[in-house]
Amino acid sequence: MSSPKLHYGRWSHIGNVYALTMVCQHRQPSFDDERCVQIVSRTLRAMDEEGFTASLAWVIMPDHVHWLAQLRTHALGYCVQRFKARSSYLMNRCRKCSGAVWQPGYYDHAIRSDESLREQAMYILANPVRAKLAERIGDYPHAWCRWEL
Template sequence: MNSPRLRLGRSSIAGQSYTLTMACLHRRPWFSDPRNATTMMGLFPQLDEQGLSWSLAWVVMPDHIHWLLELRAHPLPYVAQRIKSRSALLLNRLHGRTGPVWQSGYHDHAVRSEDSLRRHAMYIVGNPIRAGLSTKMGDYPFAWCRWPMDDR
């Protein structure tokens, strides 16, 4: 994951699309439990409704997430912090515990073209196939994409 020092001098732009990858602390498979994965999935539309993001695709893997979003009102670090802190709070509450859920930092990439946007979306929803969790696109219950996946 990126060091905070690598973020110095970087800026995020409202209206720009980004991919975010966030990993669980010690790669703990939090999201192997469907209750946890469902809790995480519910946060993407919430952030969209709050005007922070516009989700284009996401996948909740056992020990990490990939999220393709268009940034709305706040800088990318703020949006990443919101989803990580909110999910940690909900997961800890669900399991009657406290403590970190996520590794510090995250990996991000600014998507610069429409063609690249679709490639990133297909990469994200194809992640469960590459990990052996699914055999075809659209079958993994913890992935979503704004575009139909008929042209894979």
């Protein structure tokens, strides 16, 4: 269960953009498995297609996901819970196992300016470079961005 302290000061407004980080349980490198990467990618796209979010960028790292998204119809907590529940169910079914896929809770940062939006998108897309999984932004196969930076 997540700590109630994680919820202090957290607010959520439809139309706002948030930078989110969700970490795999025990930092397990679940996304070394290409099937799991595809499940998470499809789940992020489904969140957009079903009208919950409008994704701007994401990167699926070996043990966590960074996601930059605008809320469209529901509160932030609901959208994250829906993403985690759906992706967990599909990943466990695919791997024929059970149990937690994600750590409880998540990190969020509300975007308040165009400059901050660009900074967060660059941070997300540069994450594989900092982790030495890619040499340049754009080389990592599990990153996506709505626009060219």
